[in-house]
Amino acid sequence: MTPMDRTMRTRAVFAGVTGVLYIVLGCFQMLAGLGLRGAWSEMLYLNGGAMDGFVLIIVGTVMVQGYRELRQGLHEGVAFVYIGILLALFFAIVELSSIGASYLGAWTIGGDYAGYNALDILSPALYLSPLPLAGLLAWRHGFTLHPRGAQGNGTKDLNNVNGGLL
Amino acid sequence: MVVMSVASTDDELPLLRLDEVQPGRRVKVVHLKGRGRLRRRLLAMGMVPGAIVEVLRKAPLDDPVEYRVKGTDYSIRRRDAHMVEVRFMED
Amino acid sequence: MPHKGGMHWHYRARRRERHHEEHRLRIALAGNPNVGKTSLFNALTGARQHVGNWPGVTVDKKVGTRRHRGHLLEFIDLPGTYSLTANSIDEIITRDYIIEEAPDVVIHVVDATNMGRNLYLTTQLMTTGARLVMALNMFDVSEARGDCIDLEKLEEFLEIPVVPTSASKRTGMDRLLDEIVEEADREYHHHHMVGYGDELERRISVLVETLDQDPGISEKYPLRWMSVKLLEGDENVLERLSGSSVEEPVRALLTDADHEEIEVEMAERRYEVIDTILGQALVRCQLRVTPSDYVDRVLTHKWLGIPIFLAMMWGAFTLTFTVSIPFSAMIDAAFAHLSGWISENVASEWLGSLLADGIISGVGFVLIFVPPIFVLFLLLAILEDTGYLARAAFNMDRIMANLGLHGKSFIPMLMGFGCNVPAILSTRSIEDRKDRFITILVNPFMSCGARLPVFVLLAGAFFGAAAGTAIFGIYILGILVAILTAKLLRSTLLRGEPAPFIMEMPRYHLPSTKLVLSHTWERTRMYMRKAGTVILLGAIIVWFMASLPWGVEYGSEDSVAGMIGKLLEPLVAPLGFDWRIVVALLFGFIAKELVAGTLGVLFGGGEGGGSLVKGLTDPSSGLNAASAAGLMAFTLLYTPCLATVGVIWKETGSIRWTAFSVVYSLVLAWLVAFLFYRAGLALGWG
The missing domain is CATH 3.40.50.300 (P-loop containing nucleotide triphosphate hydrolases)
Incomplete structure (x- = not known):
C-alpha cells in the first residue's frame, strides 16, 4: 500500500463521497422513473425518467472507480475523477438546457409551462452539480493530465496542445 | 559484445502471437504470417520484423486490441493480430 | 552515406513536358x-x-x-x-x-x-x-x-x-x-531513394530495362515505381501492361518472384531507412504514457466504456430534441403566420394558394427541422473532433463484427441518423468492396432526420403518452432491419469474411470551436439547400398535382394526385392505407420530409397542427393505431429518397445494386407494415 500524498487523498475522498451520492440518487431516480413514486421521491425531487437515473449511476460509478484506484495508490485514478466530473457537468448541462428550452418555449409561443416553479424541475443531476463544479474549479489545472516524466516542465505548453483533456 | 548477447537471449525467448500478449507488455515483431491485404496493411503501418509494438489496452468486449507502433495507436482485431509473430522484449 | 539503409542519389530529368500555360x-x-x-x-x-x-x-x-x-x-x-x-x-x-x-x-x-x-x-x-x-x-x-x-x-x-x-x-x-x-x-x-539490397535491385533494374522497351509504358509511368509495384505483386499495376509488347517478358520475369516475401523485405528496408533518418534528425521526447492514454483508461474501460458511450449518446439525443423544440416551434409559428398573411393578401386565388399551401408550408415544414439537425450535427462534430468517435468504434467493434459488419461501418450508421447521403459518402474509407456495399445497402434503414416528422406526427396522433416509446421503437426497428439485412447479404449475395479492421486511434484533441461550427454549418447548409431546391420543387409539384385539373377541391380524389393514389390504392389496401397515404408516400420518394407535409395537406387541409391531428384521428381518415404503426414502419423502411438512391448508384457504380436497394426496401416495407397492421388489429388497436 503506497501512502497517498495529500492532494491525491483529497481527490479520493471527493470522488468517493460524490460517487456514492450519485449512485444512490441514481438508483432512486431509476426506481422513480420506472413508476415507484411516493412521498420520498417528491422529497428528493426525482423528476426525471429511468434513463436519467441510469446516467447518474454511470457518473457515480466512474467516480467510485477513481476512488478505488487512488486508494490503491494508482495515480492514474485521477483520470476517472476528472472524467467523472466532466460527465456529471455534461448531464447537468443537458438537464439545464431542457429546462431553458421549456422556458424559452413558454415565453415565446406560450406553452403549458405556466405552472412551473423552480422546485418542480429540480433533479439530482442539477442539485448535485455544485459538487463536480467545485471539483472542476478546484483542480482546473489538473485537467491537463500531466504525462509521466513530463511533470514540472512544459506544463503550460501542454495545456495548449492536444495533450489536454477536453 | 552487447549486440551478440542481446541476439542470443532474444532467441531463447519463446515466439508467440501478438494477440496473446497482455496489455502493458512490449514485444518485437519477428515475422508476419498470412498473405494479402492484411499483411500489406500491417507492413504499411510499420509492423515490420524488428519493429517494437506496445500493447496498450483491450476493448471492453476484449476485441479489438489497441497497439502502439512507431508512435501511432491502432485498433486491431484479435484474429488479425494473430497473424503477427512476436517475441517479448527484455525490459 | 554511411548508414546501412542503402540509399543512393537519383537524378532524373523532368519526365513530362512542362505545362506551358x-x-x-x-x-x-x-x-x-x-x-x-x-x-x-x-x-x-x-x-x-x-x-x-x-x-x-x-x-x-x-x-x-x-x-x-x-x-x-x-x-x-x-x-x-x-x-x-x-x-x-x-x-x-x-x-x-x-x-x-x-x-x-x-x-x-x-x-x-x-x-x-x-x-x-x-x-x-x-x-x-x-x-x-x-x-x-x-x-x-x-x-x-x-x-x-x-x-x-x-x-x-x-x-x-x-x-x-x-x-x-x-x-x-x-x-x-x-x-x-x-x-x-x-x-x-x-x-534520395530507398535501396532494396543487391538481390532486389538487380531484379528492379532488369524490369526497368524491359519496361523501357515499350515507349507507351515508359513515357507514361515512372519505371522504377512500376517495377517495385510489379515485384510486390500489385495486380492493379500489372493490368496496366495488358496489350503492351513487354507484358509477356515482364510476366516471365515475375514467375519466380515470391511477392509476399519481397513485400516484407521492401517494407523492412523502407523502415530501416526511416529509422536511420529519424535516428539522426529527430530527438524525441519519449512519452510512454500520453494524456490520451489516461483518458482512454476511462472511456474504453472494461466495464464502464460501453455504459459511458450509451450515456453520452442518450445525452446527445436528449439535448438534440429538447433544445430544438422551442426554436422549431418559433419557425413553425412564423411560417404559419406568413402563410396566413399571404392567403389573405394575395388577390389571385390560385397564386395565393400556390404560395401559401404549396411553397410556404412546404419549405416551412423543412425548416422546422433545421434546429434539431443543427444540434445533432453540432454534437456529432464535437465528438468527432475530439477523437471520441474512434473510441466509440473501438468499444463497439466486437458487436459490429458479430453482425458481419465492419468496425468502420459504425460511423456511417451513426451518421445515418442525421442524413443517409453523407453517411453513404463516408463509407469510402472502407477498403473492402463487400464490406462497403453491405454498409451502403443497410444505411437507409437507419432512420434519418427527415423521417422523424412523420413519426412525431403519427405517434403523437395515435399513441398519446406512449409516443416517445413508439418513436424509439421505430428507431430500434430500423437498426434491427439493418442488422438482419447485413447478416442476410453477408451469407448470400456478398458472402465472405469481413476484411481486416485496422483503425487509427487519434490522440484526443480539444475541439476547435471554429472547425466544429463551420463543419456543423456546412452540413446544416446542405440540408437547407435541399429545402431550397428539391423540396421547393417537390412542394410545387405536390401543389399542382393536388390542384389540377383546375377547379377541383385541393387534394381531393378528383385531383391528379388523387387519381394516381386511387389507381395504386388496391396495392396498399391490405395495409389499411387509402389513396391519400399512397400520394404521401409517392411524394416522399422525392424527399422523405414530404410524407409528413403531404399528409398535412391531404388530411388537415394545411390549416396547422391541431386540426391535422384531428384530421388524422377522425374516423373518415380510415387510419387507426394499427395502420399508423404500419405507416410508420413503411415510412421507415421503404425506398430511400431520390438523393440517397442517387448516392447509392454513384457509390456502388452498379445499377443492379441500386435497383436491388429500391426493390428490396419496398417489398420489405410492405411486409413489415402488413405485419404491424395485422398485429395491431389483433391487439385491438383498430
Whole structure:
C-alpha cells in the first residue's frame, strides 16, 4: 500500500463521497422513473425518467472507480475523477438546457409551462452539480493530465496542445 | 559484445502471437504470417520484423486490441493480430 | 552515406513536358489521414471545409486556387492514405492522380508528431518521381511537447524541401508557397531513394530495362515505381501492361518472384531507412504514457466504456430534441403566420394558394427541422473532433463484427441518423468492396432526420403518452432491419469474411470551436439547400398535382394526385392505407420530409397542427393505431429518397445494386407494415 500524498487523498475522498451520492440518487431516480413514486421521491425531487437515473449511476460509478484506484495508490485514478466530473457537468448541462428550452418555449409561443416553479424541475443531476463544479474549479489545472516524466516542465505548453483533456 | 548477447537471449525467448500478449507488455515483431491485404496493411503501418509494438489496452468486449507502433495507436482485431509473430522484449 | 539503409542519389530529368500555360501550377496535397491535410488545404486556399478525426474523412477531390508570386496555383486535396498500394479506393485515387495526372508539385503533408509512420508514405511518394515539398505540419505541437527535429538533416537525407507548418495557426504558409513555386521551376529534381539490397535491385533494374522497351509504358509511368509495384505483386499495376509488347517478358520475369516475401523485405528496408533518418534528425521526447492514454483508461474501460458511450449518446439525443423544440416551434409559428398573411393578401386565388399551401408550408415544414439537425450535427462534430468517435468504434467493434459488419461501418450508421447521403459518402474509407456495399445497402434503414416528422406526427396522433416509446421503437426497428439485412447479404449475395479492421486511434484533441461550427454549418447548409431546391420543387409539384385539373377541391380524389393514389390504392389496401397515404408516400420518394407535409395537406387541409391531428384521428381518415404503426414502419423502411438512391448508384457504380436497394426496401416495407397492421388489429388497436 503506497501512502497517498495529500492532494491525491483529497481527490479520493471527493470522488468517493460524490460517487456514492450519485449512485444512490441514481438508483432512486431509476426506481422513480420506472413508476415507484411516493412521498420520498417528491422529497428528493426525482423528476426525471429511468434513463436519467441510469446516467447518474454511470457518473457515480466512474467516480467510485477513481476512488478505488487512488486508494490503491494508482495515480492514474485521477483520470476517472476528472472524467467523472466532466460527465456529471455534461448531464447537468443537458438537464439545464431542457429546462431553458421549456422556458424559452413558454415565453415565446406560450406553452403549458405556466405552472412551473423552480422546485418542480429540480433533479439530482442539477442539485448535485455544485459538487463536480467545485471539483472542476478546484483542480482546473489538473485537467491537463500531466504525462509521466513530463511533470514540472512544459506544463503550460501542454495545456495548449492536444495533450489536454477536453 | 552487447549486440551478440542481446541476439542470443532474444532467441531463447519463446515466439508467440501478438494477440496473446497482455496489455502493458512490449514485444518485437519477428515475422508476419498470412498473405494479402492484411499483411500489406500491417507492413504499411510499420509492423515490420524488428519493429517494437506496445500493447496498450483491450476493448471492453476484449476485441479489438489497441497497439502502439512507431508512435501511432491502432485498433486491431484479435484474429488479425494473430497473424503477427512476436517475441517479448527484455525490459 | 554511411548508414546501412542503402540509399543512393537519383537524378532524373523532368519526365513530362512542362505545362506551358503561363505559370499555372497544379499542386496536389498527399499525406496520411489525420495529419491536418484538409486544414492545410483550407489555410492555403481559404476554402471552408470539414476537418475531423475519423480517418478518411477527406474522400472527395477538393480543388482550390491561390495566386503566389505571379503563379496561379491550383490545389487538389487528395484522400489521406498510409501507402500507395492498391488497398483501398483512397489509395488508388491518390496514386492514380499522382502517376497519371502528373501534378507539377506534390505537397507531402507530414505529422511532425508522428514522423515514423508518416515517412513510410514519403518513401513511396519518392519512388513515383513526383516533385515533392514536405509540409511538416503540427510542428508547433511537436516542439511544444519537447521533440527536436533537425530540419536541415531531414532535408539533406530526403533531398526534399521541408517546411515546418501549423495549419491550425496558419504559420509557415508563405514559405511553403515559395518552396512550391521554386520546386516547380527547378530544372532537375533529385531525391534520395530507398535501396532494396543487391538481390532486389538487380531484379528492379532488369524490369526497368524491359519496361523501357515499350515507349507507351515508359513515357507514361515512372519505371522504377512500376517495377517495385510489379515485384510486390500489385495486380492493379500489372493490368496496366495488358496489350503492351513487354507484358509477356515482364510476366516471365515475375514467375519466380515470391511477392509476399519481397513485400516484407521492401517494407523492412523502407523502415530501416526511416529509422536511420529519424535516428539522426529527430530527438524525441519519449512519452510512454500520453494524456490520451489516461483518458482512454476511462472511456474504453472494461466495464464502464460501453455504459459511458450509451450515456453520452442518450445525452446527445436528449439535448438534440429538447433544445430544438422551442426554436422549431418559433419557425413553425412564423411560417404559419406568413402563410396566413399571404392567403389573405394575395388577390389571385390560385397564386395565393400556390404560395401559401404549396411553397410556404412546404419549405416551412423543412425548416422546422433545421434546429434539431443543427444540434445533432453540432454534437456529432464535437465528438468527432475530439477523437471520441474512434473510441466509440473501438468499444463497439466486437458487436459490429458479430453482425458481419465492419468496425468502420459504425460511423456511417451513426451518421445515418442525421442524413443517409453523407453517411453513404463516408463509407469510402472502407477498403473492402463487400464490406462497403453491405454498409451502403443497410444505411437507409437507419432512420434519418427527415423521417422523424412523420413519426412525431403519427405517434403523437395515435399513441398519446406512449409516443416517445413508439418513436424509439421505430428507431430500434430500423437498426434491427439493418442488422438482419447485413447478416442476410453477408451469407448470400456478398458472402465472405469481413476484411481486416485496422483503425487509427487519434490522440484526443480539444475541439476547435471554429472547425466544429463551420463543419456543423456546412452540413446544416446542405440540408437547407435541399429545402431550397428539391423540396421547393417537390412542394410545387405536390401543389399542382393536388390542384389540377383546375377547379377541383385541393387534394381531393378528383385531383391528379388523387387519381394516381386511387389507381395504386388496391396495392396498399391490405395495409389499411387509402389513396391519400399512397400520394404521401409517392411524394416522399422525392424527399422523405414530404410524407409528413403531404399528409398535412391531404388530411388537415394545411390549416396547422391541431386540426391535422384531428384530421388524422377522425374516423373518415380510415387510419387507426394499427395502420399508423404500419405507416410508420413503411415510412421507415421503404425506398430511400431520390438523393440517397442517387448516392447509392454513384457509390456502388452498379445499377443492379441500386435497383436491388429500391426493390428490396419496398417489398420489405410492405411486409413489415402488413405485419404491424395485422398485429395491431389483433391487439385491438383498430
